[in-house]
Amino acid sequence: MPKISITSYDVAQAAGVSQSAVSRAYSPTASIADKKRKHILKIANQMGYRPNAIARSMSSARSDGRQRSGIVGVIVTRIQDPFFANTIALFSSLLQAKGWHMLLFTIDSPEDVDDALHSLMQFKIDGVVILSAILSEHMARTCQANGTPVMLYNRNASAAGISSVQIDNYAGGQTAAEVLLNAGHSRIAFVGGIETDKTTQERERGFADRLAEAGCPVVQREFGDYTFDSGREAAGRLFSGRDRPDAVFCASDVMALGVLHAAMQDMGLRVPEDFSLVGFDDIPSAAWPGHQLTSIRQPIRRMIREAVDILIARMENPELAPALVTYPGVVIMRGTVRMLSAD
Amino acid sequence: MPKISITSYDVAQAAGVSQSAVSRAYSPTASIADKKRKHILKIANQMGYRPNAIARSMSSARSDGRQRSGIVGVIVTRIQDPFFANTIALFSSLLQAKGWHMLLFTIDSPEDVDDALHSLMQFKIDGVVILSAILSEHMARTCQANGTPVMLYNRNASAAGISSVQIDNYAGGQTAAEVLLNAGHSRIAFVGGIETDKTTQERERGFADRLAEAGCPVVQREFGDYTFDSGREAAGRLFSGRDRPDAVFCASDVMALGVLHAAMQDMGLRVPEDFSLVGFDDIPSAAWPGHQLTSIRQPIRRMIREAVDILIARMENPELAPALVTYPGVVIMRGTVRMLSAD
DNA sequence: AGCATAATTGCATGCGCATGCAAAACCGGA
DNA sequence: TCCGGTTTTGCATGCGCATGCAATTATGCT
Numbered sequence: 001m002p003k004i005s006i007t008s009y010d011v012a013q014a015a016g017v018s019q020s021a022v023s024r025a026y027s028p029t030a031s032i033a034d035k036k037r038k039h040i041l042k043i044a045n046q047m048g049y050r051p052n053a054i055a056r057s058m059s060s061a062r063s064d065g066r067q068r069s070g071i072v073g074v075i076v077t078r079i080q081d082p083f084f085a086n087t088i089a090l091f092s093s094l095l096q097a098k099g100w101h102m103l104l105f106t107i108d109s110p111e112d113v114d115d116a117l118h119s120l121m122q123f124k125i126d127g128v129v130i131l132s133a134i135l136s137e138h139m140a141r142t143c144q145a146n147g148t149p150v151m152l153y154n155r156n157a158s159a160a161g162i163s164s165v166q167i168d169n170y171a172g173g174q175t176a177a178e179v180l181l182n183a184g185h186s187r188i189a190f191v192g193g194i195e196t197d198k199t200t201q202e203r204e205r206g207f208a209d210r211l212a213e214a215g216c217p218v219v220q221r222e223f224g225d226y227t228f229d230s231g232r233e234a235a236g237r238l239f240s241g242r243d244r245p246d247a248v249f250c251a252s253d254v255m256a257l258g259v260l261h262a263a264m265q266d267m268g269l270r271v272p273e274d275f276s277l278v279g280f281d282d283i284p285s286a287a288w289p290g291h292q293l294t295s296i297r298q299p300i301r302r303m304i305r306e307a308v309d310i311l312i313a314r315m316e317n318p319e320l321a322p323a324l325v326t327y328p329g330v331v332i333m334r335g336t337v338r339m340l341s342a343d
Numbered sequence: 344m345p346k347i348s349i350t351s352y353d354v355a356q357a358a359g360v361s362q363s364a365v366s367r368a369y370s371p372t373a374s375i376a377d378k379k380r381k382h383i384l385k386i387a388n389q390m391g392y393r394p395n396a397i398a399r400s401m402s403s404a405r406s407d408g409r410q411r412s413g414i415v416g417v418i419v420t421r422i423q424d425p426f427f428a429n430t431i432a433l434f435s436s437l438l439q440a441k442g443w444h445m446l447l448f449t450i451d452s453p454e455d456v457d458d459a460l461h462s463l464m465q466f467k468i469d470g471v472v473i474l475s476a477i478l479s480e481h482m483a484r485t486c487q488a489n490g491t492p493v494m495l496y497n498r499n500a501s502a503a504g505i506s507s508v509q510i511d512n513y514a515g516g517q518t519a520a521e522v523l524l525n526a527g528h529s530r531i532a533f534v535g536g537i538e539t540d541k542t543t544q545e546r547e548r549g550f551a552d553r554l555a556e557a558g559c560p561v562v563q564r565e566f567g568d569y570t571f572d573s574g575r576e577a578a579g580r581l582f583s584g585r586d587r588p589d590a591v592f593c594a595s596d597v598m599a600l601g602v603l604h605a606a607m608q609d610m611g612l613r614v615p616e617d618f619s620l621v622g623f624d625d626i627p628s629a630a631w632p633g634h635q636l637t638s639i640r641q642p643i644r645r646m647i648r649e650a651v652d653i654l655i656a657r658m659e660n661p662e663l664a665p666a667l668v669t670y671p672g673v674v675i676m677r678g679t680v681r682m683l684s685a686d
Numbered sequence: 687a688g689c690a691t692a693a694t695t696g697c698a699t700g701c702g703c704a705t706g707c708a709a710a711a712c713c714g715g716a
Numbered sequence: 717t718c719c720g721g722t723t724t725t726g727c728a729t730g731c732g733c734a735t736g737c738a739a740t741t742a743t744g745c746t
Contacts, residue, residue, distance in 0.1 A: 027704075030704085052703070055701075
């Protein structure tokens, strides 16, 4: 087995300096003669030397009592959901643009967050993002004690010391209700994702509350699992009966598209002539010409940017208080809600 | 600043054993009395101790001359593309199921692979997956010298010592041609992604070769950037002229859907009555009732599983030769290609 | 019980790096 | 030229862990 990795000692020897000099050459703040630094870096590059990020984070532990790896852990469920996949993509880009890296951890069920976090902590990550799930009180305290900032994306901060960035699901539900009420609908149905899921619950609550206010309660509730197929199946249940709803609000665009495709293709219904449809998220395909899905948009770019900024700020300065941010969703009116002519 | 991280020494003290015992308690192969191991683990859990994966990978360097971090680096371009996002999701799940973790690195342009790899190497990753891009000869040699196995996904292994898993793009293009020829088309167009991209090139080459064989050359070539909108724009160019093509092969489903939506909604064309359409990839939305897009399916689950298996095998046994695997695509016939009645 | 062998344990050490500290080199002014 | 002050440098050390090795204890057999 040949000598594998080049260390700072090797470079030091080759450059005729001490190992510390090499180390300092790579530390922008360190005191070292500019000429010498250049020389060292030149030699180092020739040799293909790469400072060992792992060892670095180990040894820096001594000085400030903390290890920094430059890595942010991201925990995510439902990674196959395009909405989430996209969210991860954005997180990764933004984190990286700011010089951080992303260690991805996928879990099957929201209950696995604590375990995942445990595993992740082994890597001495500097911060954590949790997508659409929450951690236990106990784990939150552990993170706080560890000085590891936590960012809940898409969820309320459940414990002290935790930041969060999310859409206002309740208000979004209300908005959807308003859109359908304004369009003059009266037999309005709701299609949710997983019934025990906070997101679905809040969206339904806002929706139902607003409808109730208007004296026009939800006539039918269906639930799926956020997938296209589950939306499609929900459509079957919605439109098979006698008294069909004349409007549907889906807690996610993917399900709304499932409803749309099923209604139009499988059941021969027209939208918005036969019923109006409102989705949530405003994913890219909602805007496709053949869909024109009216939806409540999440400004995900901005949200993720903010989440990243907050997290980075706290990683760099652990004293900082956690931030709680809620964004409003905005209606994007498209073709799946009927227009009332002035009457 | 309070004492932050609990170390093996702390646990050892609390458990009344030596630090080595604690270390061994966490090493499945180490020689330690079962009873003592249980005891240590119990105490350790009570204290919330987590072995430090970073330090571990540091110290294990001594014994076998290599550091293992348990982390696989994944380099990806076009992460916003749903097809890629989904691929990453699968890689992450599968790697994790086998006890590995994924450090994600996004790059804007395929030329940045070498740089990305350099950065990634700082983290002493045990292996690399590169999606739809290739590395330089020089970098390939560096990786080999380092004993870091590289897996090119969606690309030919460009250098020695590199594994690859990919779809047979050339054959896929041929198949698409056959499908359209069998349907009796004669004015056949091609829509590619980025023109300099290997994937697009190979798919077009197979497609064009097969058509040429049949004496029916491609009548129009358009290129986009793999996005829906670029497909939509390509449709504008395809169908604005006098002699419209009567069939189109798109090098990706996303673009094919762009063509489909544009043609049906923006231009009032019917599919397959006015033209047939074949895509590539068979993404989930190709199967949606309103699309029914005929496509060349990539068995991505199997491909990614194989890629992961090969990579892991090589990480665990560096002596192993690299593997080169090509999967055939299979046609999924749906509604966007016209059926000829027996004649 | 008495001995040989096997299983277990603790000590000491090193991984690659960053940094406190003191020695050395440098600088400018008198 | 000499001195006080400022940079720059190298030495030595420790981070948390895994492991070789030797010391110790447990086990099996006669």
